[in-house]
Structure formats: structure tokens, C-alpha cells
Amino acid sequence: MKFFSTLRSVLRFRKFETDPVARRLQSVASVSDLRDISKRRLPGGVFDYIDGAAEDEVTLRRNSEAYNSVEFKPRVFRDVSNISVASSLLGKPLSFPLVLAPTGFGRIAHSQGELAVARAAERANIPYTLSTLGTRSIEDIAEVSNGRKWFQVYVWRDRELVKEMLERASASNYEAIAITVDTAVLGRRERDVRQGFTLPPKIGLGTIWDGILHPGWTWDFVNAEPISFANVRGKSVGDGSDPVSLAGYINSQFDPSLSWSDIEWFRSIWKGPIVIKGIQTVEDARIASEMDLEAIALSNHGGRQLDGAPAPFELLESVAQAVGGEIEIICDGGVRRGSDIAKAISLGADACMAGRAYLYGLGAAGERGVDFVLEHLKEGLVRTMALTGAASLEDLSGDLVRIRDR
16 A cells, blocks of 8 residues: 555646647757657658758858867856846847847748748847748838848849838837848758758659658648748849749849949948848958948858858857957857857857748747747856856856867
């Protein structure tokens, strides 16, 4: 009888969760777990588009691995009873130092796509950056979010089209633009080549079979409105209503002559802050600072452009030493944990950017998956600060970290 009494005292069954999304999230502990769920739930071509990168994907791996080269030097006997992760960027407050990066074609991960991400960013009180190649328009996002909104700019050969989009963003109260400068041509994304991936996905025997194997995604996809590049819908450049290869589209439409001299043209149209996204050298960071731009994002496009480009985190310290205090610095790429944000702030970043992390959440659990990612990153930052003896972001400095190979 003692055996059964003891057994009853320890035997507990988890109440069955009837909500499938909540049930999916019950066992999620990290962004990596969300990636695994996304891989199971999404068709192969869709997952590879989100997860993949250029050529051998060396830069993709290094973006995340770079954070592992740094260890903390925790301080003790410090009061961490009231930790603040509040910050500011472009003169406005942040609940914690993160910006949601632009990612194209959000609705291939989930039918709510960019709308879900914008709403989650508003709840978290951080900026959301809408991609030019988003599947929801500038105006669509403004309708669902009163939060901080940035508009990412790819520069078409048709400059009148670019001008029109900037004017629409201004009319919809977007606070900043982020000009992406690393796409003179599209990088060779070999997973997409192998999959024959197009946007929207072509329907063929392989696609049908993949859809049967992923019924949740398929049901969500076929019951939503058709996917297109919403910001150029109905324009002569093509809006992706018919399947196109991304490489063919970008290489025919984007302007490879874009240069520093074009900043004056942007300033004549856009009166708000300008962020240059795609800085990969100290030299270009200095030029941006000398041109009185408001911010730079150290970025290699998530490893999707030039394989062999430097990891932004590895570039961060030298850029901060060169231009820190003159221009705000955002570190984009490889962020998976709050401790990554703490390391970046310690080495001179004003904020981090994350894209894939929230796409894994979106693919795994829709809008609630994005909420999970943002809460996970913020909680991880708070916990890391408590364990390193930092009560505020000002306490995060080079004195709290060490690069192991030094």
C-alpha cells in the first residue's frame, strides 16, 4: 500500500491541451525547437527558402557561431534586483534593443505573414521592418499596427516606383527607411535551385505530394488570398502573381548602379531617418557616418548573398571603435538567444536585428510563435544580465566579455 501511496504522490498527468497551437508550443524551449517544428510543418521548398543561404552556406553558419567565440566575465555582489533592458534607437524608446528585420514573402510561412509579425512587434514595443518584397502592403501593415514601423527599400531601376513607395510609407507614418545595399545581383541560393523554388510556388506533382505531406500548411495556404508582391501590385515591374524565380526577378528589376551618391536623392524624398542595411566593412561604416546617416545595420543578408562575407558580430567591435557614438549601429544576423543580444551590446551595438528567428516562430505556430520568440529573446537578455551582474544596458560593456582566441 505504501508503494501505491508514493506512486499517487508523484504521478501527475499533464492536462490535454485542445488548442493545437498551444499544444505545439508546450514543449518549445528555444528558437532551435521552433526551427525543428517549422521543418516538420512546412513543405521542403518553403522551409529551405526560409532556412537556406548562398552556396555552401559557410557565412550562414558563421553568423550564429560567431557568438560562441565570446564568453562572459560575470561580476558578483552586484544589485540586480531591478534589471532594465529599456533602450532607445533613432531617438525613440525600445522595450529592449531589438528590431525585427525585413523578410520577404512572409505569407509562405503562414497566411497572416507580415500582419502577424507587425502585431507582435507592436505588443513587444519594438520596430518592425516591412520588406519591399513583402506579401502585405505598406498600407496593410499600417492598418493593423500603430507601433514603430520601418520600410526596407530595394532600389528598382524604375526610380519613380521607388519614389512612390517612399511617399506611401511617409503617408502611412513609417518612421524610417532601411536601404538594403548588398543586392546588386542575387546570391546563388542553391537550396532554392535544387527545389526549383518559385514565388508563389508552382503547382506540380512534387508540390501536390509535398502539400499532402504537410496538410496544416496546405490548408492554411489554399484558404488564403493569392500571394503577390503587395507593394508593387499591378505595376509594370510584375508583382509575382505568376510564378517567378527570385534570381530572375531581382536581377532584371533591381538597380546595380546604386551608389553613395544616391543618398542625396533619397534625402530629397524621405525626410525621416535613413538606415543603411548591408554594411560589411569598417571603411563603409565610416563613409555612412561621414554622410550623417542616422544608423547602419551590419548585415550580410543572413548569409544569403555573398558566401564568405564577414559575420556581422565579428565585425562589430572594430566598427564600434571606428564610428561608435557618431552613428547608431545595429548588428543583424545569427541572433537566436537573449545572450547574443547581450554580447552584441557589450561590444558596441545599439541594437540587434533578427529575421529568421521570428520566421521559425511564424512557421511553427503563427502569430503566437512570433510572440514566443520575442518573449524568449527578452527574457534571455534579462536573465543573462542578472547572471553577469548588469542591472542596465549601460552596464554591458567590453569589460563583461572576452573573445576566447585572444
